[in-house]
Amino acid sequence: MPAPFANAVTPLALTAVLAVPVVTIAAADDSPLTEAAEAYRSETLFYQPQNRDATLNQHQWQALWQRARENGVDTLIVQWTQYGEETFGGAEGWLARALVDAERQGLGLILGLYQDPEYYDTLPDNARFSHYWYQQLAQAGDLQQQIQQQWPLSPEGWYLPAELDDWLFHDPGVRQELTRQLTSASQQLAGPLHLSMFGGGFVTPQVYSAWAEDIADSGWQVWWQDDEGARNLEPFMRQAYRDALSCRIGVVREAFARTSATQSAFQASPATPRQRSNDCHPDAVFSLRYMPWAEELHQGPPGALAQ
Numbered sequence: 001m002p003a004p005f006a007n008a009v010t011p012l013a014l015t016a017v018l019a020v021p022v023v024t025i026a027a028a029d030d031s032p033l034t035e036a037a038e039a040y041r042s043e044t045l046f047y048q049p050q051n052r053d054a055t056l057n058q059h060q061w062q063a064l065w066q067r068a069r070e071n072g073v074d075t076l077i078v079q080w081t082q083y084g085e086e087t088f089g090g091a092e093g094w095l096a097r098a099l100v101d102a103e104r105q106g107l108g109l110i111l112g113l114y115q116d117p118e119y120y121d122t123l124p125d126n127a128r129f130s131h132y133w134y135q136q137l138a139q140a141g142d143l144q145q146q147i148q149q150q151w152p153l154s155p156e157g158w159y160l161p162a163e164l165d166d167w168l169f170h171d172p173g174v175r176q177e178l179t180r181q182l183t184s185a186s187q188q189l190a191g192p193l194h195l196s197m198f199g200g201g202f203v204t205p206q207v208y209s210a211w212a213e214d215i216a217d218s219g220w221q222v223w224w225q226d227d228e229g230a231r232n233l234e235p236f237m238r239q240a241y242r243d244a245l246s247c248r249i250g251v252v253r254e255a256f257a258r259t260s261a262t263q264s265a266f267q268a269s270p271a272t273p274r275q276r277s278n279d280c281h282p283d284a285v286f287s288l289r290y291m292p293w294a295e296e297l298h299q300g301p302p303g304a305l306a307q
Contacts, residue, residue: 039272040255040291041072044284048079051086053297054094060296061098065105067293076102077194077284080112080161082143091150100152108156110194111147113140115161123168130177136162137185144189157192157221164195164215166202179214186219196223196252200232205244212249222249223284228274229254247280255290 045068056064068076078099081088088095099109114136116122122132137160144158169175186193195215199208216222224245227238242251257271270290276283289297 039275040285042253042276042283042285043072044075044077044250044282045073045288045291046077046079046252046284046286047288048286049081049083049088049095050289051088053098054088056094056098056296058097058101061101062105064288064294064296065102065107068102068107068288068291069105071291071293073107075108075110075156076288077110077159078112079159079287080115081147082113083115084117091147091152096151096153103153109153110157110159110192111153111155112159112161114143119162120168126171126174129174130181133178133181137181137189141185141189148190157194158189160193160195160220162195163225164197166199166208166211169211170202175211175214179218182215182220183218191219192221193219194221194223196225198225198227198230198232199241201237205237205240208241209244209246209249213246216246216248221282223252223282224249225252225286226254226274229256229258229268229271229286231258245281248282250282250284251277252284252286254286256286 076099078095081095087093090096099111103109116136116139119136123129140158140160147153147155164178169178182195197212197215203211212222212224224241226242227233233241245251253273253276255271255273256268258268260267273285285291288294291297
């Protein structure tokens with residue numbers, strides 16, 4: 001039997017960054033276009049807000065977004081705009097102001113919505129799944145309306161932070177109910193809509209791929225986390241899951257390396273992501289904080305979200 005979920009399979013969204021030792025990555029020289037930085041380049045880049053980022057001033061944010069553009073980024077997926085009770089200041093807070101500067105630098109924004117800190121503690125209870133998931137989508141809809149009405153931004157899309165995996169959703173009936181609710185949500189939420197998935201080897205690559213297709217058919221752009229950093233799978237299995245995905249499923253290249261043992265609390269350090277493949281999949285990198293040109297985000301103590 002597999003170990004409990006929190007130890008066996010690690011979600012990219014939370015523990016891969018919130019408990020990460022902060023290490024500065026140096027490029028080969030001062031140019032943002034060096035060969036050393038080339039592996040990090042992608043049109044789409046994730047950013048996971050943490051409260052310590054509030055210490056950056058406007059000049060630092062502007063410089064950061066400019067370097068993002070110089071390194072080929074044109075779309076920023078913001079992991080969340082609310083994490084539990086934490087709103088990062090809301091419409092007039094530091095996150096909203098930083099994202100205004102991102103838009104001014106020419107970055108398109110895909111804004112993450114509400115993330116429940118208890119998500120991975122709640123969902124193993126399948127009896128609660130249907131009602132709980134309905135609540136999560138309702139909170140996402142409420143926050144989307146609030147952002148549309150109050151935040152000084154013009155997002156190009158929306159991201160659902162509640163990530164999907166084949167441990168929590170290994171039951172076919174639960175996957176079917178999830179798809180039903182996602183289909184309904186896609187008809188009610190403003191689009192385009194995005195979400196991401198990761199795997200732990202609890203279903204076959206073919207079942208996993210068919211599940212991703214069902215979600216894509218329900219109106220969502222699906223992103224698959226490549227596991228090169230989390231390392232839940234053996235390399236040959238990782239490749240099998242990648243090979244099974246259709247061209248419309250995006251691939252998120254993880255720019256970190258797991259440093260903790262499987263049974264320990266997740267820790268990681270920055271690492272060069274897998275080289276971008278010359279294939280048909282949309283490409284993204286996780287995350288801004290690990291980029292060799294994002295020195296401002298390497299500062300400050302590691303630790304909890306509300307640091």
